[in-house]
Amino acid sequence: MAVLNFLEAVRETLRAEMRRDKDVWVVGEDVGKKGGVFGATLGLFDEFGDQRVQDSPLTESAIVGVGIGAALYGSKPVCEIQFADFIFPAFNQIISEAAKMRYRSDGDWTVPMVIRAPFGGGVHGGLYHSQSVEQYFTSTAGLKVVVPSTPYDVKGLLAAAIRDPDPVLFFEHKGLYRAIKGEVPEGDYIIPIGKADVKRDGTDITVITYGKAVHFCLEAAEELAKEGHSALVLDLRTLLPLDREAIMTAARKTGKVLIVHEAGKTHGIGAEVAALIAEECLFDLDAPVQRLCGPDIPAMPYAGPMEKFYMLSPEKCLEAMRTLAQF
Amino acid sequence: MPQLGESVTEGTIGKWLVNPGDQVKKYQPIAEVITDKVNAEIPAPQDGTIVSFAVAEGVTVKVGTLIAMMETGAGTGSAAAAQPTAPAAVGGPVRASSGPAAALAPAPSPGKAAAAPAPLAAAGSATLDRAEAGGGARYSPAVMRLAQEHGIYLNRLKGTGLGGRITRKDVEAYIASGAAAEPAPQAETALQAAAAQAPGSAQTASPAPAASPVPQPMAADQVIPVDAVRRRIAEKMLQSKHEAPHAWTMMPVDVTGLVKLKEQLGEEFKRREGISLSYVPFFIKAVVEALKEQPIINSQWAGDKIIIKKEINISIAVATETALAVPVIRNADRLSIAGLNHAVADLAGRARAGKLTLDDISGGTFTVNNTGYFGSAMSAPIINHPQAAILSFEAITKTPVVMENDAIAIRSMMNICMSLDHRILDGLVCGRFLQAVKSRLQGYAAGTVQLY
Known part of the structure; x- marks a missing residue:
């Protein structure tokens, strides 16, 4: 058992998977000698060589397009998009090709590809290095969308993603890379995609969240406990497919649900989760389902105070949780 | 339908005083409402235009039910021109008329009705912050x-x-x-x-409790429809009997001195005050003094707590031909016998004339019941919910009584009968209370009591 930070967990899982399976390889901008802009692939070039750790041109459509082709050819590419903000040139490849391949070939062809992309704000990244893009993909059947929040989950979920026979988008909140450390077992394990995790059990309110907001909510839950309210924090971990059972169980337990995510509110994951609860759990609800989300403005502002306004925080989470608890 | 008194749960629209389309000023009466005990006018909550009525004249609805819609001005200054007007419910929070969306958020308060929430705030944060009045x-x-x-x-x-x-x-x-x-x-x-x-x-759904069969009238029977007042009396009696476990106790009191006193003072009092001197103010005086000795009697059951009321507001049961009213003498402990006599006469007169106001029937903390008025010798009254006890003063009767020296004397005797909420009160404290009332009543004699 080793204590790794979030980024180290990504790197060590990539290394382990590449050692386990020679078909696994990585491609992306600066992933080779430089080891990636964040260092997620640091050392992999030296260990596995330039055929399995390939630098790409600054062309995201090519990174994903090459990945799809290689996957169809039988290998297991792990594509790195340097910032999730730049995934849009590859959007057509992901939506029109990767997501639909199994369906349109009636199961003859699959795309066992992972696309890793750092996302999220609060790192003074401004408009083009802070976006949360998961919501553009979660309405597309044929994709899987995973957003881990802890080093332990990174290892289990990234391994599961690499071994999955279909395309998986693996979004890593860059604000967690070096901020979050945790125990990561050395042995091989996977966490099934599509399973949420109760990060904290509670009886008064249910908070459903993912990504960095998990940590804000856990911190807020500690404070809330001092005020006498007990919060259940459910980490979705996978946004597509959603863990419907876990969501319904958590919602029914307290009857008061708050959904928290950094991405914008309108048409966000929270809308889908709230709709599911409305459909399935109405007679257990004791309060209107609440959402605490990023504001519906075009982008994360660059100016410090404005970025703070945009971003979630433990304080904002606590306020929303307290309000719901007192309702 | 606004809350027109603490125990009033519904009201009947007696008459609309305005018409749809009318401009109304804040506090302008817009409807007459008849409740079980009082008639009142509903004022407009603010300036605006009556849009529609949701309840017709003669229809009875529960407190909180939407009765009318009115359009209000949109705040102040330029905002008034920029914002569309928003409908506001008359007479309480929006209820039945609210659509699904409104059902999730409390009705905006009138002052905020026209102000659209800031889009950013609405998008970025949870919105449970507005408490619903009387939720x-x-x-x-x-x-x-x-x-x-x-x-x-x-x-x-x-x-x-x-x-x-x-x-x-x-x-x-x-x-x-x-x-x-x-x-x-x-x-x-x-x-x-x-x-x-x-x-x-x-x-x-759980099975509903089995209803007892409703009696059906025979051909020659007279059928009296149950009006709002009778129904309210029935409900209150049932509620009290159901919720408060009644215990009952009685004590005989020798009021020979009081009878003589009233005979002595009655004529002069009538000449001076214009109204007859009755026994009731003496009873009330004795009760309020005894309540001060045993304040727990002046209390209410509130589920997880007992509330001892600071004010001593005496409800007096006033019978009319067909109904019963229980108006209240507020701060009865501050009134003299003469003052109490006037208060009783005033309330009884207005009760019989159907002219009691909401204030007249609200806030009682203990009830005095003059059953001797119609000759009752003993009664087991039902407590006036949510009070803790009620005391009946029975008929004064000349009775042979064994006195302390074993002599037999003819005395004016009266029973006082108390029903008590046994959740709050026990026999001992009630016995002490009755003793306190008794000793005062027995102490009344010429020269021992000030009328003014």
């Missing part, structure tokens, strides 16, 4: 389902949520306490019936 009347689906499954009358619960809202946890705690096992009386099953109409919940 007890709107229940969450979970609360409704639990109430239905367990046959709970929700008005019995104290809410711990925002603005007193009854939460799912409140109901779960109530069920766990075993209180829900009590059968709900017939009058209280309306909510359950309403809940049973919720889709998907019918299969979990």
Whole structure:
């Protein structure tokens, strides 16, 4: 058992998977000698060589397009998009090709590809290095969308993603890379995609969240406990497919649900989760389902105070949780 | 329908004083409302235009029911021109007319009605921050389902949520306490019936308590429709009998001195004051003094606590030919015998004339019942909910009595009969209270009491 930070967990899982399976390889901008802009692939070039750790041109459509082709050819590419903000040139490849391949070939062809992309704000990244893009993909059947929040989950979920026979988008909140450390077992394990995790059990309110907001909510839950309210924090971990059972169980337990995510509110994951609860759990609800989300403005502002306004925080989470608890 | 008094739960629109389309000023009367005991006018909550009526004249609706819609101005200055006007409910929070969206958020307060929420704030944060005034009347689906499954009358619960809202946890705690096992009386099953109409919940409906068969009139029988007043009396009596475990005690009192005193002073009093001197102010005087000695008698049961009332407001039962009114003498402990006599005469007169106001019937803390007026020798009164006790003063009768020296004398005797809420009061404290009343009544004699 080793204590790794979030980024180290990504790197060590990539290394382990590449050692386990020679078909696994990585491609992306600066992933080779430089080891990636964040260092997620640091050392992999030296260990596995330039055929399995390939630098790409600054062309995201090519990174994903090459990945799809290689996957169809039988290998297991792990594509790195340097910032999730730049995934849009590859959007057509992901939506029109990767997501639909199994369906349109009636199961003859699959795309066992992972696309890793750092996302999220609060790192003074401004408009083009802070976006949360998961919501553009979660309405597309044929994709899987995973957003881990802890080093332990990174290892289990990234391994599961690499071994999955279909395309998986693996979004890593860059604000967690070096901020979050945790125990990561050395042995091989996977966490099934599509399973949420109760990060904290509670009886008064249910908070459903993912990504960095998990940590804000856990911190807020500690404070809330001092005020006498007990919060259940459910980490979705996978946004597509959603863990419907876990969501319904958590919602029914307290009857008061708050959904928290950094991405914008309108048409966000929270809308889908709230709709599911409305459909399935109405007679257990004791309060209107609440959402605490990023504001519906075009982008994360660059100016410090404005970025703070945009971003979630433990304080904002606590306020929303307290309000719901007192309702 | 606004709350027109603490015990008033519904009202009848007697007459609309305005018409749809009329401009009204804040506080301008817009309707006459008849409740079980008083008639009142409903004022406009603010300046605006009456849009429509939701309740016709003569129709009785529960407190909190939408009775009319009015359009109000949109705040101040330029905002008035920029914002569309928003409908505001007259006479209380928007209820039945609210659409699904409105059902999730409390009705905006009139002052905010026209101000659109800032888009950024609305998008970025959760919005449970507005408390609903008197939120007890709107229940969450979970609360409704639990109430239905367990046959709970929700008005019995104290809410711990925002603005007193009854939460799912409140109901779960109530069920766990075993209180829900009590059968709900017939009058209280309306909510359950309403809940049973919720889709998907019918299969979990608990069987309604078996109703006793309603008697059917024979051909020659006279049928008197139950009017609002009679029905209210019935409900209050039932509620009190059902909720408060009544215990009863009686004490004989020798009021020979009081009878003589009244004979001596009566004529002079009538000449001076223009009204007859009655026994009732003496009874009330004795009661308020005894209440000061035993303040727990002047209290109310409030579920998890007992509230001892600071004010001593004496309700007096006033019988009319067909009904019963219980107007209140506020701060009765501050009045002299003469003052009490006037207060009683005034309230009784107005009760018989049907001219009591809301204030007249609200806030009583203890009830004095002059059953001797119609010759009763003994009675077991029903407590005036939510008070803790009621005291009846029975007929004064000349009776042979064995005196302390074993002589037999003819004395003016009167029974005083007390019904008490045994949740709050026990025999000992009530005995002390009755002794205190008794000793005062027996102490009344010429020269011992000031009328003014």
